[in-house]
Amino acid sequence: MIGRTWRRPSGGARPFTSAAGPMTLSRGGTETLSLQPDGRFVMRAAGPDDRPRDIVGSWRAVDDGAELQSDDGSLRAVARLTAEDQLFVTPVEPKK
Amino acid sequence: MPARQLAAVARHAAPCFRIEEVSGDRTVYEHRERAADAAAGGDPRIASALASISASRLVQHLTTLTGFGTRFSTSDGFRRAIEFCSGVLGSSGYQVTQQAITVPGHGMSANLIARLPGSSAPPRLLVTAHLDSINLAGGPAALAPGADDDGTGSAGVLEMAHVLASLGAAADVLFVLFGGEEQGLFGSKQFVAAGQGFSPGAVAGVVNMDMIGSDNTLDTPGAPQFGVLIEGAEISRTLVEKLSASAAAYTSLDVTVSFDPHDSDHFSFIEAGIPAVLTIEGEDAANHAIHSANDTMDRVKPALAVEILKMNLATILGWNAQPGIRLSQAATAKPKEKLMPTHRQCATVLVYLMNLEKHPSLRLRQGSARQRLAMSASSIVPKPRNIPVVVHILFKDDADNISDAQVHSQIDVLNKDYNMTNADLGAVPAAFKPLIGNPQITFHLAKVDQTGAPTSGITRKKVSVNAWGADDKMKSTTAGGVDAWDPNRYLNVWVCRLGDNLLGYAQFPDGGPLETDGVVITTPGFGVGGTAASPFDLGRTATHEIGHYLGLFHVFGNSAVPNCTDSDEVSDTPNQLGPNFGRPSFPTMSCPSEPNGDMFCNYMDYVDDVAMMMFSKQQVSRMQASMAVSRPNLGVDPSV
Numbered sequence: 001m002i003g004r005t006w007r008r009p010s011g012g013a014r015p016f017t018s019a020a021g022p023m024t025l026s027r028g029g030t031e032t033l034s035l036q037p038d039g040r041f042v043m044r045a046a047g048p049d050d051r052p053r054d055i056v057g058s059w060r061a062v063d064d065g066a067e068l069q070s071d072d073g074s075l076r077a078v079a080r081l082t083a084e085d086q087l088f089v090t091p092v093e094p095k096k
Numbered sequence: 097m098p099a100r101q102l103a104a105v106a107r108h109a110a111p112c113f114r115i116e117e118v119s120g121d122r123t124v125y126e127h128r129e130r131a132a133d134a135a136a137g138g139d140p141r142i143a144s145a146l147a148s149i150s151a152s153r154l155v156q157h158l159t160t161l162t163g164f165g166t167r168f169s170t171s172d173g174f175r176r177a178i179e180f181c182s183g184v185l186g187s188s189g190y191q192v193t194q195q196a197i198t199v200p201g202h203g204m205s206a207n208l209i210a211r212l213p214g215s216s217a218p219p220r221l222l223v224t225a226h227l228d229s230i231n232l233a234g235g236p237a238a239l240a241p242g243a244d245d246d247g248t249g250s251a252g253v254l255e256m257a258h259v260l261a262s263l264g265a266a267a268d269v270l271f272v273l274f275g276g277e278e279q280g281l282f283g284s285k286q287f288v289a290a291g292q293g294f295s296p297g298a299v300a301g302v303v304n305m306d307m308i309g310s311d312n313t314l315d316t317p318g319a320p321q322f323g324v325l326i327e328g329a330e331i332s333r334t335l336v337e338k339l340s341a342s343a344a345a346y347t348s349l350d351v352t353v354s355f356d357p358h359d360s361d362h363f364s365f366i367e368a369g370i371p372a373v374l375t376i377e378g379e380d381a382a383n384h385a386i387h388s389a390n391d392t393m394d395r396v397k398p399a400l401a402v403e404i405l406k407m408n409l410a411t412i413l414g415w416n417a418q419p420g421i422r423l424s425q426a427a428t429a430k431p432k433e434k435l436m437p438t439h440r441q442c443a444t445v446l447v448y449l450m451n452l453e454k455h456p457s458l459r460l461r462q463g464s465a466r467q468r469l470a471m472s473a474s475s476i477v478p479k480p481r482n483i484p485v486v487v488h489i490l491f492k493d494d495a496d497n498i499s500d501a502q503v504h505s506q507i508d509v510l511n512k513d514y515n516m517t518n519a520d521l522g523a524v525p526a527a528f529k530p531l532i533g534n535p536q537i538t539f540h541l542a543k544v545d546q547t548g549a550p551t552s553g554i555t556r557k558k559v560s561v562n563a564w565g566a567d568d569k570m571k572s573t574t575a576g577g578v579d580a581w582d583p584n585r586y587l588n589v590w591v592c593r594l595g596d597n598l599l600g601y602a603q604f605p606d607g608g609p610l611e612t613d614g615v616v617i618t619t620p621g622f623g624v625g626g627t628a629a630s631p632f633d634l635g636r637t638a639t640h641e642i643g644h645y646l647g648l649f650h651v652f653g654n655s656a657v658p659n660c661t662d663s664d665e666v667s668d669t670p671n672q673l674g675p676n677f678g679r680p681s682f683p684t685m686s687c688p689s690e691p692n693g694d695m696f697c698n699y700m701d702y703v704d705d706v707a708m709m710m711f712s713k714q715q716v717s718r719m720q721a722s723m724a725v726s727r728p729n730l731g732v733d734p735s736v
Contacts (some may be wrong), residue, residue, distance in 0.1 A: 009597065010675070010702065020124045025621065025632060025700045027640060029566075029598030029685040048654040049644045050290075051601040077657045 001066065001079070006033040006087050010046040015086040016079075028052070032095065035079070041068055043075070065079055067092065127338055128351040132470050133586040138345030144348060146406045148259045151398045154405075157184060157251040158243065158309075161391055163665045165714065166240035167229040169205040169275045169283075173667065177227055178208055179253060183661060185210040188258045190271070193293070197276055197286045202236065205275035209281045209293050210257060212266050215337050218298035219270035221412055222372075223256050224275030224284070225249030225583060226361055232387040239717075242276035243393045244377075246277070248401050249305035254410055265413060270294055274361050276632055277306075278387070288368045291606040301335040302372035303411070304362040304718045306406040307386065309396040312379035322400045323350040323378020324407065328359045330655045332371035335411075339373060343412040347403045352378060365435065375404055389614070394725050464519050480721040481730035484542040484586050489556045489576040490570055490592035496619045498591065503541070503554055506623035509635030511643065513699065513709075522710045525682035527692040534714030537646075537731070539587070546581050563595035568612045580611055583728050585736055587645070588614030591622045599637045602644035605726035631678075634705035643700050647722030648715055650675065651700045658689035666714035669695050676703035 006016030010028025023030045028046025035041050039058050047053040057070035065080035068089070077093045160180055182192045190210040199205050208227065211219065226659070227250045229242025253271050262267035269294055274283030288296070311322060321709035324343060328336040336353055344351045356445060357363050357374065365372035377383070385391045485507065491497040496551070512518040516534040524532060541553025557578055564570045570577035571588045580588040594600070600617040620629040621637040628635070653662030653670045658674035673686035678697040680703060683693035695701070699708045711719075723730065 011675070014677075016640050023520070025599055025601045025618070026630075027595050027637070027676075029343045029594070029596040030603075048649055049604055049607065050641065052596065052598065075655075075657065089657050091655070091659050 001080055001087065002033070002035045003037050006035075007031065015082065016090050017085050017087070019085055025060075033079070033087070035066060041066075043070075101564075112121065118120040124297045126353050128344075128353060136426060138342075138410065139414060142410050143346060143724035144257075145263055145265075145413055146409060148167070148641070149255060149401050149405050150404055151588060153258070154251050154255045154401060155398050155504060156627055157254050158247045158396065158398075159393060159550050160663060161227075161247040161250055162241040162243045163663070163714075164715075165199050165225060165665055165667050166231065166236070166238065166239075167242055168231075168240060169199045169228040169235045169277075169279060170203040171236060174205065174228055174275060174694050177250075177275075178206055180274075181208055181227065181250065181607070184254050185257055185271065187231070189213075189265075190257060190261065195287060195290060195292050197283050199279050199282050200287070202279065205283065205605065207275055207287050207292075208273040208289075210271040211293060212261065213437055216265050216684045218295040218415045220268045220298060220300045220413065221295070222294065222299060222302040223253055223305075223412075224272045224274065224302060224361055225253045226275070226283065227273040228283075229375075229391070230278035230387050234389065239389040240387075241389065242390050243396050244307050244310045244383060244385075245391055246306045248307060248309035248396060252305045252401060252405050253406060256412075258407060263413075269412065271512060272279050275687040277361055282359055284364035285697070288364050288370070289478055296368060296370050299365075299370050301332065302362060302370060302413070303335070303408050304360055304365075304372060304374045305376075305404070305408065306360040306374055307376050307380055307383065309398065309401040310377050310383045310385075311397045311400050312377060312382040317527075318666035319598075322403050323352065324404050325352045325354060325378055325380065326378045327354045327357055327637045328362070328371070328373040328375055329355055329366045329377065330360075331366060331369065332373050332511065334372050335373045338411045338415070339407055342414065346410045347406050349403050349407060350378065351666070360621045372599070375408060392524050392721070399459060428629060439531075460522045479732055480536070480735065481723065481731035483538060484585065484736040485553060485587045485589055486542045486545075486551075486581045487537050487554050487556065488570075489586065490564070490590065491556070491561060491579060491619070492559055492593070494592065496627060497556060497558075498619065498622065500552065500554060501731075502623040502628070505625060506635050507541060508540050509624065510638060513636070513639045514538065514711075516641075520706070520708055524697050524710050525692075527682070528695055528697065528710065531695075531712045532710045533713035535711060535716045535719055536648075537719070541698075542581070542586055544734060546585075554580070561592075561594075563593050563599065564616075565595055566598060566601050570613045570616060571614070575683065580614055583610050583613035583732065584727075585609055587642070587730065590614065591618045591619055592616065593620075594618040599632055601642045602641040607724050613645075617641060631706065636699065636705035636708050639699050643715070643719070644710070646719040647717060648700050648711075650702070651695055651698045652676075658686075664700070664715075666712060666718050667699075668712045668714040672701075675706075677702055679704055679706075679707040 002043050004018050006018050008014045008031050009026035010015045015084050029052055041059045043055040044052050051082050055070045055075050056058045059066040059068045065078050068077045077089050078086055079089045083089050139674050164176050167174045167177045185192050191213040192210045195207040197205050212336040226246045229240040231240035232239035250273055252303045276282030294477050326336050326339045343351045357366050362372035362374040362376045487503050514535045514537040542551055569575035570592050573579045599621040602615045603613050603642050615636050616679050621632040649664040651664050652672040652675045655662050660673055670690035671687045672694045680696040684696050685693040697704055697709050
């Protein structure tokens with residue numbers, strides 16, 4: 001999971017994959033997620049006007065994956081491997 | 097009698113008012129000279145803490161509140177506003193409860209009450225506003241965005257709650273959003289009567305905010321930029337003086353005070369012997385947009401609301417008799433990091449309002465307050481629009497030098513999709529059919545260019561670029577692309593090969609520099625036939641991107657990760673976990689709160705071209721409002 005670049009057609013509900021090969025056209029383009037060994041991550045995702053935007057932040061290991069926290073506070077999520085080549089990113093519920 | 101009081105009596109015949117002869121030596125409104133109240137610049141720790149107030153967060157919340165159509169006390173919009181505010185306050189760490197109230201003649205409504213969990217002592221300070229809105233002429237179902245009255249106060253409560261919690265200074269504060277205010281202060285009256293969550297004898301002060309964001313002094317020669325009225329009664333004189341001193345020490349506000357309370361929820365507390373104060377924008381009687389469909393976002397000046405919030409927050413932080421507030425901690429504590437957003441950010445309106453803050457000339461361009469009012473009205477009475485389009489074709493391979501026919505096919509699609517004449521409209525699931533909206537916007541290829549010379553509305557340029565990024569270089573001749581035609585008069589569409597499998601992207605209204613305004617569509621996603629490739633070969637990518645260009649968000653929200661809590665800022669599209677793809681079937685359920693599931697057939701989802709076929713009515717309203725505010729001259733000149 002770490003040190004690889006994961007990709008998916010734009011859209012939060014789809015898993016990322018590290019598989020090579022062409023991706024299909026998508027309204028928001030191809031999204032990527034790179035979890036770097038130094039504890040940083042870069043996610044390129046479709047913005048509200050479909051223009052890709054970079055979300056950068058830090059990650060830390062949790063029981064079943066990596067918790068992502070963007071520097072600007074816009075993203076807090078957990079990345080989990082659900083199959084050998086399927087990485088799901090799901091939001092962390094706000095603390096009450 | 098003050099003008100506002102006269103007007104209120106005339107409008108409401110409300111029971112909480114009286115007609116009273118004022119003796120000649122009695123001061124009803126007392127203007128405070130700043131020097132008399134100046135407090136040597138104030139406490140630097142408080143000044144530092146006030147920097148935590150966020151104008152952008154305030155605008156985001158206000159934008160959501162104005163997006164419910166109406167927040168009439170017994171309406172579905174009010175219920176949704178309650179749910180939204182509950183979520184925001186919950187995210188700030190508060191325990192939220194509702195108090196059911198009755199609104200005579202209309203039915204049931206609610207007050208929303210928030211306090212930090214674990215607070216055992218009775219609250220000493222209350223921060224309040226009314227959440228409901230009203231359209232007096234149109235009735236309960238009519239559009240009543242209530243941006244200033246009292247979206248600003250409600251958003252102000254959310255912001256003060258957030259900041260006080262993040263500063264560790266909220267333990268002794270109770271936050272209340274009332275229903276039933278517009279019908280006669282019913283929410284606050286019943287709140288006071290029930291004593292829910294507070295002990296009247298323990299309350300040192302109630303700070304009520306009602307209309308804190310409209311700058312009504314624009315037309316007054318020599319008037320200060322921002323004014324505030326602090327209105328209380330003798331019982332609340334201490335609080336009035338503290339607020340006045342805070343205004344002098346920490347804000348640029350021009351202060352007027354009054355001890356004739358009326359016309360808002362502070363009155364209910366004062367009647368019960370509880371010291372309460374109304375903080376309200378200056379010259380509020382000059383705000384003629386309230387209680388109508390014209391009380392819209394474009395009238396709100398966030399910087400004014402922030403100044404009033406600073407005054408109120410500084411007063412609470414500096415309240416000497418308030419042991420629960422740990423000022424040293426408040427001034428030094430690091431605010432909590434922002435968690436997942438609970439709703440979609442409205443970049444369009446946010447950017448517009450922020451631009452107004454940065455560039456007052458933008459507001460001056462609109463002219464007087466009267467003209468701004470006219471502008472608001474135009475947002476709900478749409479002009480006929482026939483938008484001239486210029487298509488800039490950038491091609492490396494000759495096969496990508498698309499034909500005129502393909503360009504015309506795209507214009508045809510736009511005219512059908514934006515006029516509800518698309519042949520597949522009948523495929524909209526029955527549950528969504530009543531929600532279909534008709535933008536009534538037409539498009540045509542420009543007839544004359546910027547110099548007035550006849551044109552086909554199509555430009556062509558051979559380029560050396562294989563695939564363009566989403567960095568706007570295709571919009572610049574010097575960067576290898578083609579400069580935009582005057583975006584105030586033309587919709588610029590660049591057609592070129594985009595990289596990263598991107599179909600297209602747009603620029604929101606006022607979302608960037610004028611020279612990059614327009615939309616970009618990848619060559620295989622443009623028009624019908626020719627280079628258009630399945631499943632994006634029906635011209636719907638342009639329909640989608642122009643939706644953004646006219647101010648629409650995706651129906652699934654803006655978060656990079658799926659969630660059901662963000663919104664597209666329109667009230668008739670269901671919340672949706674994330675984008676849909678391909679060709680979904682009805683029902684597609686992603687969020688449990690939505691009985692009909694996702695509106696996947698909406699042009700603003702991510703499905704294939706063949707699966708999208710409608711805008712909603714509220715999306716249409718948003719587009720019309722957006723054009724009225726940000727693109728007033730687009731598509732109104734028949735000669736272009």
